[in-house]
Amino acid sequence: MIPDFQSKDDMDFLDVTVKVSTHVDRISRSTDLPSQLLVSLNISNDQITYHLTENEEISWNVPIYTSDTEGALIVEHIASSGNVKHYQDQKHEASFMIERNDSSSCMIAIFLYKREEYVMRPEHCLFDFERNMNYRISKVKRNPFSDSYAVKSDIDRQSFSTGKERKLSRHKRQSTDYKIEMFLIIDYSIYIYWYTQSQATTTVGKDAKAKDNIRQFYSFVINGMDVRFKNIQSSYTISILYSGIYIADTPSKAQFIESKKFSSSSGTQVDSSVALDAVTAWIKNSMGIPEHDHAMLFTRYDLTSDGSSSNAGLAYLSEMCADNSVSVVEDQFDFRVLTTAAHELGHGLSAKHDGGGNTCNGSSYFIMASFSEPVQNQNPWKFSPCSVDYFTTFINKLNQDGKNCMTVLSPNYNPGALQRYTSLPGEIYDADSHCRHIFGAGSSLCQNPYNKTFSTICTILWCTKPDGSGLCNSAVPGDGLHCGNKKWCISGECKYDECAPPGDETCLYGDTQGVVITYNNKETTCSFEDIKNDPSVCYHVKDKCCQQCRHFYTGIAGCEYGDKTSGCTTQHCPANPSLCCGTCHSGPTPTTPSQEPTTTKNKNPCKSSLTTATTPSSTFTTTTPKSPSYVFRLTVTFMIDITDDLSNNVVKESIISKVQAALIFFYQNSGLKFVSCIVRNIRKGSLNVDYEVYTAMNSQVVADMTFISKDMVTGKSKVTYEGHEVTVSSVTLVDTSENSLSVGNKTSACDFLKQVRKCPSGHVCEESNNGPMCRNIAEESFFDSK
Structure with missing residues (x-):
């Protein structure tokens, strides 16, 4: 759909998560596309929502002409790869294009944010637009x-x-x-x-x-x-x-x-x-x-x-x-x-x-x-x-x-020719990838101009020149570039968003590339081996080598990285206890890694990707189904005291995996016939869990889901988490428009059905032995008149 941008000196890239929904009903899983869409994404601290309307006047499926051996134009019949529609949000100067076929959906876009122009394209084309998708967003640089x-x-x-x-x-x-x-x-x-x-x-x-x-x-x-x-x-x-x-x-x-x-x-x-x-x-x-x-x-x-x-x-x-x-x-x-x-x-x-x-x-x-x-x-x-x-x-x-x-329109104009495309942008690239695409191989993020405060990365992306000179060039970043803890760049602004990945703002982009200090004619980089060979260098470069230096952090006040010089022995302790603080320390000896620990990249917590939850007895793999299904979007509060630091992405993903395994076991033991259960996010207070349960589309499963949810909130049924039964203090069902239903004793199956799929116009919900049913009012009036 979009060409690969290689060695472009006018584009830089960043990662964002995009949520696509309709104004009312869920997006159909067929290849048909709705006429209106809501597209939400976070850049910096800003959440941006585009109210998209299909541009029915533009069709991608226009005639393709080439010429014959005599030079006369002829029409070529090239089959299209999918259904494509174009959308616009004129207020925000945004144009989107979405392509959907039997196996996937792709979206690209170009839009303005804080006086900058951005392009967005997907990392991977997914079939289900209801899943939050990762995108690469790039700011378009206006070179003179x-x-x-x-x-x-x-x-x-x-x-x-x-x-x-x-x-x-x-x-x-x-x-x-x-x-x-x-x-x-x-x-x-x-x-x-x-x-x-x-x-x-x-x-x-x-x-x-x-x-x-x-x-x-x-x-x-x-x-x-x-x-x-x-x-x-x-x-x-x-x-x-x-x-x-x-x-x-x-x-x-x-x-x-x-x-x-x-x-x-x-x-x-x-x-x-x-x-x-x-x-x-x-x-x-x-x-x-x-x-x-x-x-x-x-x-x-x-x-x-x-x-x-x-x-x-x-x-x-x-x-x-x-x-x-x-x-x-x-x-x-x-x-x-x-x-x-x-x-x-x-x-x-x-x-x-x-x-x-x-x-x-x-x-x-x-x-x-x-x-x-x-x-x-x-x-x-x-x-x-x-x-x-x-x-x-x-x-x-x-x-x-x-x-x-x-x-006037020409007689051969086909107003339906372009109606199949719609675009929402971008594949996801980190800042280094941005720089490589813009300035070529060898370029990477130039961190010095930011002084570890990356809110300004949303307007200017600084990249090292690939010639090794150490100089930096500026470029335009794309929407979705990471600029802080749970912050994305959106149209030039660093905005908070719950779906933005977490990150340590003191070390958001990791270590500085290249030589960071030279002493005794020795050049030192932030590589694991260089820091391991001499952790004392961290006293001087802890900001530049924030990622590697934390591996050698001792936690000892005044002796955060051990000895401050090389060659220390216990004989130096009486005269130089501060300089040789690590050797002279009387407490337990801090352990340091012998090999470089694996660093997990922060991911969008709202991302709907394949998730595997492992327990001692079973392994569950959950994927968003492609066949038509009901989606129950729930938020539950577990009475659990979570002391873990959820800003640590590794810790958070571990807890999400455990919670998801617990919920899967719970619904299996409750006898619910469901396709998958996917945890989207967790938050403290006590432990709030946002998750989705996908089921087949039938009335009985709605009734079952209603009873199970009521049993959860009343304490009749409990979720087993890490071997302990946990009480659920509240259960909330949320529809696609973010309207919520607090589940209680009086909640009916019709209330649940309304949240996942409203009855059509002219119908009302009615309870039956087989679950909630949508009954035609007109038919009732007809029989009543007999």
Whole structure:
């Protein structure tokens, strides 16, 4: 779905956990996707919830065009890999795409948080969206680039094509609802990249997979452009539609750019003006080009202008609805392409650069600024008031002349073509992985600028240069990067979230890489062997080597790491008891590890992954079922005094495993027919346990679950934990909307059914010998009238 970002100098990565739910009912386990979703994730200390609505106007399943031996365009029938839908939260500038097939679901997204843009993609594609999923989130770095040559205005914009004029009689829409049909042209440099990325084993398979992925990826780009245009504050709306895509699967099918490229010391380059003229001529001279409002060429080649490689795109000015409504965009798969594409399309709608003969300041860095730099606001994702004025004046002129192609749809436009995709971002990478992807192998997190306080990592990720110089480069982190104890980065802010992994904020990212101290001509790193050979170095580098030094911490005040120098013997004690404090210590000798202890990576406590709970007699493996099932979401309070430090992830996971084993035994002994029981989280006070029980979908199991839960809270049934019967003081059933039901003596099976699956409209719940049933009110009225 999304390309692997390798050695990108504009992206950094972090881990987040994402919860997906619907506004009302549970998400269906079929391949169908709902029209509305709630997506929640935590960045830093902030919990962010996106209220997503399906963008029904965008379909990923648009026609794929290539060309035959004569150069005429032909349609290729490429099977899609799944059901895909696009979603938006316009308020938060968020665009999501979800793909679901028979075996898995994947979500990617791009969104704003605290004036920064983030991309999210899953670590693994899961079938069940009700499980909390791990994602990799990366902040999109806005590297400086110049766009001062990004318009061409020497074209007669009154030269409308006859095809456009014929189109005006088709599918007329309301004049305040303008829709721009985009025809995308993908050159060979992009095709071969995706072809190489394909995991298929045959040439035909790699070709088909590459083209399906290209079609899907650029539907995500279209959706992101659409969010930017829909957020324009005006009396009209502008929507971006995906009408078709041409993919050049051989160099000969992209001669409009292949014949213009040249090699340089920095790679393959193409003059943007030459490319724009060439692709425009190709569109005019090719047979079978589908009708469209704007054509946009994407290339991986480095676009240049007057010898400068900072150019990212070029477009004809004020050419929307005319023959030259064309632009070219450089795409290095860094997601800035969404804004670049919106910028070039803005030129087609007559917008000039901010500050170029208008009252807007280019240094405000709105979308139409001619120069882009990282700034601490959301302007780079919005159009300036001047741009909106340009749009309005231009659209009014098109309306007056009767030449507004944006008020009609072409007869071959398929409004259902893109409706299958939806995206929510990112695979999960730690900070070091971020740096490797951004700056290449050998780069890692540069910890010095943070001074062990990582809340600022949400706005700037510092990475060491891979050249070994010790210098650091800045980049943009992705959402979900760990920034504190149970804190994630969300849109540039470090926010607390219960689902964020715990972590020791004094050693959040572990030891500093490389040499940390040099004395007596000896270079010392934070490696286990170096610290083991001389633990006294920790007196000087305990912050830099926080992870390894804690293995040699003695707990003795004033002698935390033993002797403060080498060569101490008991003979030194009378004169140097402090310097040789470890040797001279009269109490028990602290033990130190002989080999490096295993360090367990902190994980999201809300993560729904395969869990194995082991007891002396049995081993249980619990997985979230793929078949339709009831999900009882419960919170119970055990009367247990937990003295363990739950901020220690290893300790917490151990307790979760024991609690889960205890609950599984309890429900088995109670005779409940259930598929799995999964503990999601535990908290102190006494011991609060959040867990889910998955069962088959039948009325009897609801009745059984009701009786068992009531027996738990009344003390009639007890849970055995570590060999002791434990009293449950409270049981709460929670639905998908976080509405809770406190279980008591008067709780009915209908109350339980309402929490897991409400009766349909026109039905009421009724108790029966076989459990709660939904009875049709209309049928009752019919029989009562007889």
